[in-house]
Amino acid sequence: MIYAYAKITVTNPEALAEYRDVANAALAKHGGKVEGAAREFTVLDGAPDMPNVAALLSFPDKDAAIAWSTDPELADVHALRRGAGASDIVLLG
Numbered sequence: 001m002i003y004a005y006a007k008i009t010v011t012n013p014e015a016l017a018e019y020r021d022v023a024n025a026a027l028a029k030h031g032g033k034v035e036g037a038a039r040e041f042t043v044l045d046g047a048p049d050m051p052n053v054a055a056l057l058s059f060p061d062k063d064a065a066i067a068w069s070t071d072p073e074l075a076d077v078h079a080l081r082r083g084a085g086a087s088d089i090v091l092l093g
Contacts, residue, residue, distance in 0.1 A: 001058055001059070001060065001061075002058070002059050002060075002061055002062050002064075002065060002091065002092065002093045003035070003056055003057065003058050003059075003091075003092045003093070004056075004057040004058075004059065004065055004089050004090060004091045004092060005054070005055075005056060005057075005089070005090045005092060006054065006055045006056075006057055006087065006088070006089040006090075007051035007053070007054045007055075007087065007088050007089075008051055008052060008053045008054075008081065008084055008085050008086065008087040009051050009052055009085045009086040009087075010051075010052040010053060010084055010085040011084070011085040011086070012083055012084050012085060013084070015080055015081075015083040015084040015085075016053070016081075016084035016085070018080050019077070019080040019081045019084055022077050022080070023077065023081070026068070026074045026077040027057065027068060029068070029071070029073075029074070030059065030064045030065070030067045030068035030071065031059055031060040031064045032057055032058060032059045032060075032064065032065065032068055033057070033058055034055050034056070034057055035055075035056040035057065035058050036055065036056045037053065037054065037055040037056075038053075038054055038055075039052065039053055041054065052085070057089075062091065062093065065091050066091075069089070
């Protein structure tokens, strides 16, 4: 199991709503899922750039995570996320 941290600074809530409608199926295609998500945060240390939305994603392995991010059939799904605002996804491992 490998995890990814996703954060979005939302500028287009409508696009985010559309993304949420298809995100789980897109993740599941490569064995991924959302382990948890939040819109409220408490800083424990430092001064991070705070998003509006953050999620912890899991995948069976690194190859599955990369396949999800580069799958040409999911390009429209990733475009919806990017259209919702500034998004970053970091693989932890």
